[in-house]
Amino acid sequence: MIRPVLAALLLALSATAQTAAAQPVSPTLTEIRARGEVRCIVNGSLPGFSAADAGGAMRGLDADFCRAVAAAALGDAGKVRFATVTTVAEALGTLEAGGADLVARNATRLYSREAGRGVASAGTLYFDGLGFLVPAASAVTLPGDLAGRRLCISAAGGAATREALEAALGTGLAITESADGTAMVRALEAGECDAAASDASQLMVRRISDLANPAGFRVLTTVVTREPLGPFVRAGDPAWRAIVFWTLQAMLEAEELEAASSNLVAVMQRNEPALWRLLGVEPGIGAALGLAEDWALQVIAQVGNYAEVFDRSLGAGSPFGLDRGLNDNWNRGGLHYPMPLR
Structure with missing residues (x-):
């Protein structure tokens, strides 16, 4: 949910950041916009990654990544239809057959899961072993x-x-x-x-x-x-893979730039080209993906940066209290190295 303090900011940016959706360049994105939701397969029974809370809402790192993709694609993190399956093989088979748009199910990126198959990995969300x-x-x-x-x-x-x-x-x-x-x-x-x-x-x-x-x-x-866990998309639509991949990079970049859902109004006052480009104040990261220029702003405002999602799902703000470890930012000894959005 967007914090009330951000409402005026998002409204003000709607003109300068071109929040009207750009013409889709991805067939998958076109279908998603016609359908009005992102279909995302998750584990569904692994707390911290994806499991239903007491109210039935899916929570966790993987679940929130699905929401981040929906915020980027549709401007609304709530427009996700979650599905659960028993195994990674079943999840990827459903994806390959067109039954989902995205798999975010603590699935390891493996040669055997991509070579000769109709699926493609789209980044590493969690480094494991x-x-x-x-x-x-x-x-x-x-x-x-x-x-x-x-x-x-x-x-x-x-x-x-x-x-x-x-x-x-x-x-x-x-x-x-x-x-x-x-x-x-x-x-x-x-x-x-x-x-x-x-x-x-x-x-x-x-x-x-x-x-x-x-x-x-x-x-x-x-x-x-080594178990690099990450999202998968259907092969054959490189523009959709790019949207999913760069959504993750935007969450990591936001953490590095210290832009969070709780401080967006304040950070907007900083005169930093990389930050303005990320948030869509300076156009340049939307049209090529068929997205609004403020798509990353929507991700951060509605879901959060990577650190926020990790903390509430697995870290100090969760019952599990996991250290970031390998999943910390590169400049603190972790393996996450956000690709520059330029």
């Missing part, structure tokens, strides 16, 4: 200590997780596959395995959301794979 959740009293401190131990994984990880575990720990593993992430960590809680293996972020979240005694468990600090 295959990690391990163990009892707090366990003597295990490094992944190598788990060689020969009993491991629980979820069915969603399946063969890919097994392959990664065997590459890191050897082939003498006793692996038990649970129906989903919740069942996986509860199997660990019940003593059915010595560690649960999944994306480290999922383990950190499920430790808080799914276990009766979170303090009785810890996530190892070392991961054994």
